[in-house]
Amino acid sequence: MLLEIKNLKKKFVNNTVLKGIDLSINAGEVVVIIGPSGSGKTTLLRNINFLEQADSGKMTFKNKRLNLANLSNEEILWVRRHTAMVFQNYNLFKNKTAIENISEGLIFGQNKSKKVALQLAKKSLDSVGLLDKQDFYPAQLSGGQQQRIGIVRATVLNPDIVLFDEPTSALDPELVGTVLYDMKHLADQGQTMIVVTHQMSFARNVASRVVFFADGEIIETGTPSEVFDHPKNKRTKQFLSAIAEDY
Amino acid sequence: MKVSKVIVTLLNGLPETLSLLVASFFFASLIGLSMAWLYLRKNPILSDLAKIYLGIVRGTPPLLMLLLSYFGLPKLFALVGININDWAKIFFGIVGLSVGWGAYLEEAFRSAYLSVDKGQYEAALSVGMDVKHAFLQILMPQTFLIALPNIENLLIGLVKATSLVYVMGMVDMYSKATDLSNQNQGVYQLEIFIILALLYWLIVLLIEWLFRMFHRYYRYVEI
Structure with a gap:
C-alpha cells in the first residue's frame, strides 16, 4: 500500500x-x-x-x-x-519561462544542480514535443500548452x-x-x-x-x-x- | 544672462539632488519592505507598530518630516550622548525623505504582495519548495513586478520632493536656482525657474525610460 x-x-x-x-x-x-x-x-x-x-x-x-x-x-x-x-x-510560475517552471522544483525541492535540473527539464519538455517553447513565459502559451507543461513540471520530480x-x-x-x-x-x-x-x-x-x-x-x-x-x-x-x- | 551660465550653475547642485534621491529611495525602500513585513505579521503588536508608523507619516507633510529630522534628530541623539549637530545636512535630508517615502513604498509593496495569486505560492509548495524559496523565487519577484508602476510614480514624486531640502539650507539644484535669482535681484527669475523645471523634467524622463526598459524586458510576464 x-x-x-x-x-x-x-x-x-x-x-x-x-x-x-x-x-x-x-x-x-x-x-x-x-x-x-x-x-x-x-x-x-x-x-x-x-x-x-x-x-x-x-x-x-x-x-x-x-x-x-x-x-x-x-x-x-x-x-x-x-x-x-x-x-x-x-498555476505555472508567471515570472519563469517554461524550462524554469520545470527546473525550479528540481533545484529548490530536490537540491539538484542547475545544470542537471535544466538537462532534465529539457529532456522532459522534448518528450512532450514542447522543447521549442522552453524560453516562453506562461502568458505566451495556450492553455493546453500550459497544462501540459504543468504535467511535465509535476512528473519531472x-x-x-x-x-x-x-x-x-x-x-x-x-x-x-x-x-x-x-x-x-x-x-x-x-x-x-x-x-x-x-x-x-x-x-x-x-x-x-x-x-x-x-x-x-x-x-x-x-x-x-x-x-x-x-x-x-x-x-x-x-x-x-x-x-x-x-x- | 546666458542660458548656459544658468544651466551650469544649476547643474552644480545636481550631485546633491541625485545623491539625495538615490540614498533616500534606497533607505525608503528598506523601510517600506520592513514595514510591509511587520504589517503582514500575525502578531498584532508588530502589525500595529507598522500601522502607527503609516498613520503618522501619511498624515504629515513631507516638508514637516524634513524639519522634524533636522531639528528633532540632534535632540534624540543627544539623549544617548551623541552630538550630531555638525553632521552634513544631507544626512538629515535623507532621513526625512526616507521616513516620509517609506510609508508610501510600504503600501505599494504590501498591496502588490497581497495581489499575487495564491495559486502561485501553492504551486511552489507543491513542487517541494520550502517557504523561504517559495517566497524568494516566486512571491517576491512577482510582488516587485506588480508594484513596479507604483514604485515608478513614487520615485518620480521623490525627485520633486528633494527640492524641499532648501528648508534646511541644503544646496541642491532648487537652492542654486533661488540663489542665482536673488543674485540678479529676481530679474531672470522666470527664465531660471523654467530651466530648473526642464532639468527636473529631464531626470523624470530618464527614470521613465529606465522603467520602460524594465517593462520591455518583462513584457511577456503577465501577473
Whole structure:
C-alpha cells in the first residue's frame, strides 16, 4: 500500500467538507474521483499534500505514519517532495519561462544542480514535443500548452503520486484531448495518480478504480465498469443519469 | 544672462539632488519592505507598530518630516550622548525623505504582495519548495513586478520632493536656482525657474525610460 488515509475530517468554519474519508491507493493505480461540484473532491486532494490541513485523521504514506492533525514542517515537506500536483488553473510560475517552471522544483525541492535540473527539464519538455517553447513565459502559451507543461513540471520530480485537480476544466474543448493523452501516457507508464475530473470517458478508459464522492463522503468505489455500468448507490445512479456526456 | 551660465550653475547642485534621491529611495525602500513585513505579521503588536508608523507619516507633510529630522534628530541623539549637530545636512535630508517615502513604498509593496495569486505560492509548495524559496523565487519577484508602476510614480514624486531640502539650507539644484535669482535681484527669475523645471523634467524622463526598459524586458510576464 502506497497511501492509506483513515478517517480524514476537514471543516471550514461550520461547513464540514470532508466527513471521515478512508481511502487506500496502491502503487501504479490510477484512482479517478468523480462527483458533483462542491462535494469536497478538490479539498481531499489538497489535504493529501497539505495545501489544506485536516482537522483530524491518519495517513500512512510510503510506510510512514502521519497524524494529520499534528504535522511537523519536516513531515509536510517530506510528503510534498514525494508527491506532485497538477492544478485546474495550471498555476505555472508567471515570472519563469517554461524550462524554469520545470527546473525550479528540481533545484529548490530536490537540491539538484542547475545544470542537471535544466538537462532534465529539457529532456522532459522534448518528450512532450514542447522543447521549442522552453524560453516562453506562461502568458505566451495556450492553455493546453500550459497544462501540459504543468504535467511535465509535476512528473519531472519523479513523484510517488501525482495529484490532478480537474486538469482539463479550464481548457477550451479542443485542447482537452492533448492533455488527456499525456495523462493516459503517464498512466500507461505505471505512474500512480489520483485524478479529480469531470471527464467521464477518461475515468472509464484509464482509471483502475473510480471513486464517487458526494457531500464530503465516499459514496461508492469500484472498477469503472462497476461504477458506471452497475452503480449500487442511489446517489451514484442519480449523478450518472444527470450527466449529459456520453461515457 | 546666458542660458548656459544658468544651466551650469544649476547643474552644480545636481550631485546633491541625485545623491539625495538615490540614498533616500534606497533607505525608503528598506523601510517600506520592513514595514510591509511587520504589517503582514500575525502578531498584532508588530502589525500595529507598522500601522502607527503609516498613520503618522501619511498624515504629515513631507516638508514637516524634513524639519522634524533636522531639528528633532540632534535632540534624540543627544539623549544617548551623541552630538550630531555638525553632521552634513544631507544626512538629515535623507532621513526625512526616507521616513516620509517609506510609508508610501510600504503600501505599494504590501498591496502588490497581497495581489499575487495564491495559486502561485501553492504551486511552489507543491513542487517541494520550502517557504523561504517559495517566497524568494516566486512571491517576491512577482510582488516587485506588480508594484513596479507604483514604485515608478513614487520615485518620480521623490525627485520633486528633494527640492524641499532648501528648508534646511541644503544646496541642491532648487537652492542654486533661488540663489542665482536673488543674485540678479529676481530679474531672470522666470527664465531660471523654467530651466530648473526642464532639468527636473529631464531626470523624470530618464527614470521613465529606465522603467520602460524594465517593462520591455518583462513584457511577456503577465501577473
